[in-house]
Amino acid sequence: MIKNKRQAKYISPSILSADFTNMKKDLLSCERGGANFIHMDVMDGHFVPNISFGVPVIRSLRAASALPFDTHLMIENPEQYAEAFIDAGSNYLTFHVEASQNPKSLLQFIRSKGAKAGLSLRPSTHLKELIPYLREVDLILVMTVEPGFGGQEFMESQLGKIQELHTLREKHELEFFISVDGGINLQTGRLAVDAGADCLVAGSFVFKNNAVSALQELRNLPL
Numbered sequence: 001m002i003k004n005k006r007q008a009k010y011i012s013p014s015i016l017s018a019d020f021t022n023m024k025k026d027l028l029s030c031e032r033g034g035a036n037f038i039h040m041d042v043m044d045g046h047f048v049p050n051i052s053f054g055v056p057v058i059r060s061l062r063a064a065s066a067l068p069f070d071t072h073l074m075i076e077n078p079e080q081y082a083e084a085f086i087d088a089g090s091n092y093l094t095f096h097v098e099a100s101q102n103p104k105s106l107l108q109f110i111r112s113k114g115a116k117a118g119l120s121l122r123p124s125t126h127l128k129e130l131i132p133y134l135r136e137v138d139l140i141l142v143m144t145v146e147p148g149f150g151g152q153e154f155m156e157s158q159l160g161k162i163q164e165l166h167t168l169r170e171k172h173e174l175e176f177f178i179s180v181d182g183g184i185n186l187q188t189g190r191l192a193v194d195a196g197a198d199c200l201v202a203g204s205f206v207f208k209n210n211a212v213s214a215l216q217e218l219r220n221l222p223l
């Protein structure tokens with residue numbers, strides 16, 4: 001445990017729970033609420049049992065927000081689509097270690113295209129799967145729900161991964177930031193930050209409430 005209570009460095013609202021008939025308004029609320037990124041959840045109906053949106057939607061939304069796009073690919077064969085998601089305006093591109101044949105080369109490819117590279121893992125995947133790539137990543141996205149749907153309950157069983165990543169980063173002087181995705185609210189956000197998280201991804205908590213104030217509350221988690 002980190003001794004001094006701290007706050008999240010970054011907040012990344014997931015538009016999966018936003019109002020799809022009025023995205024411009026919700027993107028503006030994210031800016032007003034002080035969000036650092038916009039989290040884009042891309043689902044293909046294969047890697048996860050749900051389909052969300054893809055390249056054309058991200059490309060259109062790009063014109064409606066000045067914030068960096070933090071795209072989370074929950075798709076099989078991310079190699080085939082990475083370039084299109086970067087060209088569409090993703091500043092950060094995160095894929096799942098379980099979905100890639102060669103994570104190292106994909107991380108290097110993403111960086112070579114001028115984007116930041118992220119790696120994520122399902123709750124059931126052991127952290128050791130990520131160890132070979134810790135020098136190649138700009139962010140690690142720890143899933144605290146089974147990927148596929150918004151609105152699920154935070155899995156406290158994943159807090160150990162966050163702590164371990166935090167320790168590894170200190171020990172080996174690594175540079176990635178730790179992002180946490182799934183079931184984040186004021187209480188679970190506090191648990192994640194206390195465990196060592198730098199970035200909170202939140203969908204339902206932001207968009208099922210007043211987005212501007214929810215974002216401000218996440219920024220100032222109760223101590």
Ligand code: DX5
Pocket residue numbers: 014016017039041072074145146147148149150151152181182183184201202203204205
């Ligand atoms: C789940 C997605 C999450 C999700 C978070 O597969 O990766 O980003 O939208 O939503 P909440 O905050 O509702 O758990």
Ligand code: ZN
Pocket residue numbers: 014039040041072181201
């Ligand atoms: Zn996500």
